[in-house]
Amino acid sequence: MFQLVLFNVTNGLIIGAFYVLMALGLSLILNLSNVINFAHGNFLALGGYMAFVLTPYIGFWGALLVSPLLTALFGFVIERLMIRRVYGRDPVYSLLLTFGLAFIMQDACRYIWGPNGLPMNVPDLLAQPLTADLFFITWYRIFMVAIVIVAVAGLFAFLRYTRVGIRIRAGTLDLDTVNALGVNVGMLRSLNFAVGSLLAGLAGVLAAGQIGLNPNMGDDLLMPSFIAIIVGGVGSLTGTLLGGLLIGVAAALTTVVWPAASEAVIYVIMLVVLVVRPRGLLGEEGMLT
Amino acid sequence: MSVTTADAVRPLPGRRWLTAAIVWALLLSVPAWLPMLGGYTALAARVLVLGLAAMSFNLLLGFTGVMSFGHAAYFGLGAYGAGLTLKYLAASTPLAMLMGVLLGGVAGTLFGLLIVRRRGVYFAMVTVAFGQIAFYIAYSWNDLTGGYDGLRGFTRAPLDLGFATIDIANNDIAFYYFLLAVFAVATGLQGLLLASPFGRTLLAIRENERRARFLGIPIERHIWMSFSISCAFTALAGALYALLNNFADPMGLHYTLSGEIVIMAVMGGMRAFWGPLVGATLFVVAQDYISSITVNWMSFVGLIFVLVVLFFPRGLLGMLQGRGGR
């Protein structure tokens, strides 16, 4: 029983870590550019597939570094070519655009790498279990959680201490003023989109090592990421972080007592938050309307 | 919202009647001309049903200015409501439709209460997440809904009028005209709704929420009513969809379908009454054709989304009338 609980809690943490990476990227883009990126799960898949392609040449560790950067570059280009053309228009257009993009990217992955799952090998060192007793916890799982912690800490440090990061935060609060101060808002939004994509790409590499690759690998993460944002409160990255962890752990703990309801609990949490605290855990009142 | 120059000319009343006349003439004569073009009546039936869904959705997007991205939920609930009624309750087509509308309409009404204070992309995000709840329930509740495989084992019942029976169960053309009759009643009601003071109040909210509020209009209540009505009509379309296919499946609740409903409304012209029907026609025919010639149809459908957004944001009727979204 203890092992079962531990197994599910670790699982919950890992799933929560993926929710957090996905949701933080989505949340960054949503807060600054008012765009919901429906293709975010496909950016994740792209990151995974690129790691798959790169690993034979530069190894897993190289791919872990390069693939997210390439995903970020891809996001940057997509933002420059398409997304920026719908800023300031009715929100319906940005939704439809990223929605269409998701279709195209998913189909492209299927076309290039085939519809079936592909395995992704991780270094032997990471594939080992921790101990014989804790056979279900591989070093890879620990490694994933550690990387996510480093990435999240890095993101918050970036937003706090770098010039671009500070501008992104300021732009989230009041884009007009940032614009009036002479900041190139267009470039800021592109960079911000790239950072969001980078997180998705990183999540993709990590996920590929755990569950392998398939064209829909990001789809199951998209909706929980939305819910993490809603639960945490729109406009607050810390809220998104909390929301992601909360629903991840809640889903895992539910698995212990009632496996069938593990996904339902996520939705229940969302509904409870909508009823009890409509602006979310840490959301700003003004962000609602 | 500030004042923008409206580069728009509204259609003259005469032209509006002309549009309606053309639409109805085409719809009524479908069984006569569609086979000659290589189409089949079931395709036209699909267009009618999805067109009704898109028009119902557009009460919100086009005429209230509120962006829901989860309308598949109400469409799907309508389908399951109808399917479950036929399978477990009674072999009555009208009862099935009624139950479908009730299920979707009530769900929309209750959920609407939770979200009416939200706007823009946040409204869209919450509606899509809620839509997935319905998807999840249909997907997981195997015993009742058939889970992933969908709900089977029901067929639409012949229509018993008392003095005569219309065999919509086996006669495709009879069923098409039955759909068309329901479609006519539903869109007629929508037309009356939009021409009423209530409809004008919705337009006011779309055009300028702040002004509307300072004219004493309780915005939230009206958005809620509009949302509920839109959901109920969408559920009716869903019920018809279940009757059309004798089948209801979880994909009919998935947000992918929500996105398709939105693109139909936009590509046809969301500010035009018939726009979503035109969009549904273009989309359904294109999807049917593309999926028959390539396995990579998803790319092409995605491409339709991107091209419409970037190059034809006003939609077909919007461009013809010089009116549309910006």
Next chain:
Amino acid sequence: MTMLDVRNVSKHFGRLAAVSEISMQVAPGELRAIIGPNGAGKTTFFNMISGFFAPTTGDIVFDGVTVTKLPVAARVAMGMARTFQITEIFPELTVRENIRIGVESSLGLRQRFWLRARDLAVVRRGIDEAVTQAGLTSKADRLVGELSHGDQRAAEIATALTLKPRLLLLDEPTAGMGEHETYAVANLIRRLHKNSAYTIVLIEHDMRVVFNLADKITVLAEGRMLAEGTPAEIAENPAVQEAYLGKAE
């Protein structure tokens, strides 16, 4: 008797005190102008009266009823109407339709799904009246978004008038207008005040408009009340001259 009684209201945004302890009484039929340099708190003050947000402290009494915390819709129902610094209209609807929405809202018909012939006649009469009052008869069937700035403003005021307001709040009605348009809008306001005896409170930057129209003027500076009086008194007031007129002119 007072139509509007503002008692000691303050509004704080975080640590910033936008408005501090301002009181003001407006009599029925009065035209009151509120002036002050930028950042004086005029719009914040206005927003509290119209119900955009509630004051941090203090009370607002409208026609004997405390409305401090009432939502906008309730104040509108009691007879308060306002216009905005940046004209707020329904740009893709015609002048008639803009006004019609106001008429139907004020008659309580806004939730109806159909109109009886009797109601329709009342609505039509209301629209015609407001169109004439605003001097927009010749442009009644054009989209408001296509009209000139001044005509859009007139349409906005006409729409507000359909509410049969007992108090009309105008936020910088001539903002951003040329000589000619300013004159036309000022004339419209004068007609409403003199001929129709509306009670009006307006914020205005154009001093010719203010001193020509107002019965009384309230001067704000840095969130506080600086002076209050007739145009003649205000023109003579040394504090006003120093704090406001001296710098502005």
